Amino acid sequence: MSDHDGSAGDADYGAIGAGYTQYRRPEPAFSAAIRAALGDARTLVNVGAGAGSYEPSNLEVTAVEPSATMRAQRPMGSAPALDATAEDLPFGHDTFDAALASFTVHQWRDLPAGLREVRRVTRGPVVILTCDPAALTRSWINEYAPEVIATEASRYPSIDALRSGLSVAKALFDVAAEWAGRHGISTIGLDTAAPAAHLVTMYTRWGFAHVDNVRFPGKSYSSVVMTRQDPAQRGADSSR
Structure with missing residues (x-):
């Protein structure tokens, strides 16, 4: 408005x-x-x-x-x-x-x-x-006016959406997607530490698919290799 x-x-x-x-x-x-x-x-x-x-x-x-x-x-x-x-x-x-x-x-x-x-x-x-929309039902108001709480919960973005939108990874991806689009590149890739499960989940939400697990020389952990097709066309959806 x-x-x-x-x-x-x-x-x-x-x-x-x-x-x-x-x-x-x-x-x-x-x-x-x-x-x-x-x-x-x-x-x-x-x-x-x-x-x-x-x-x-x-x-x-x-x-x-x-x-x-x-x-x-x-x-x-x-x-x-x-x-x-x-x-x-x-x-x-x-x-x-x-x-x-x-x-x-x-x-x-x-x-x-x-x-x-x-x-x-x-x-x-x-x-x-x-406000965390997932936690609003814990308010005492929910006992008396659940419709009010439901309405308020629908207005607030999730905590995950806020974290994703502020991440450095998101900013870097937007730059990479824009560059790929300008140069006609249809696939981009990344790797992240396998123990960082929350990052793997986030990249999956962004449209990346798991390709392989690799143990790079000198590392004590495996890395998850992921790729995403048509990065420029889907860049606007990467905050999901």
Whole structure:
């Protein structure tokens, strides 16, 4: 959704965002976890920054927020927010030490594109505060209004989708697929350590097929060799 307010996603903050800061207050335990995850970062891009909840005050922050209503509620003294979206960040590669996305990824129109952009402009950790749709049924609300929980669960991306979209492997694959397409190459291959079963599973989801197991000289483990056909044509599906 997008209107004169600029809201992106399925919520119109021009209609529901007034007075947002009066009832949305940061949870101290979440704030502490975010600070710990950001490590020794000094510069931070806060994507989907809203009114600034969970935005560290001790860092050099650049905020990004498409909703004019939310930008107007940022507290005095906080970083000014740019009118932009996650999918098209107006920054160069590796501009920031770290990135933060707090309760926003479910509003992004193109999640893989947004994650690629956040990874592109960030040279360090990307911290995402969100809901795990697989765990929402543990809420007490599910006992009384399961339809509400089911609706909310359908809006949030899975944790696996977020991990996959932010991975260095994903970025490297996108580059390789684009290069292969330009040069008329129809098959690309990779190898990964056989004990890393989660990587083998991820590459399988991306369309790679198991070809062989190889023990390379000097290695104490076997590697799984995998290939994928038509990488350029299927590159857009690699985030699944």
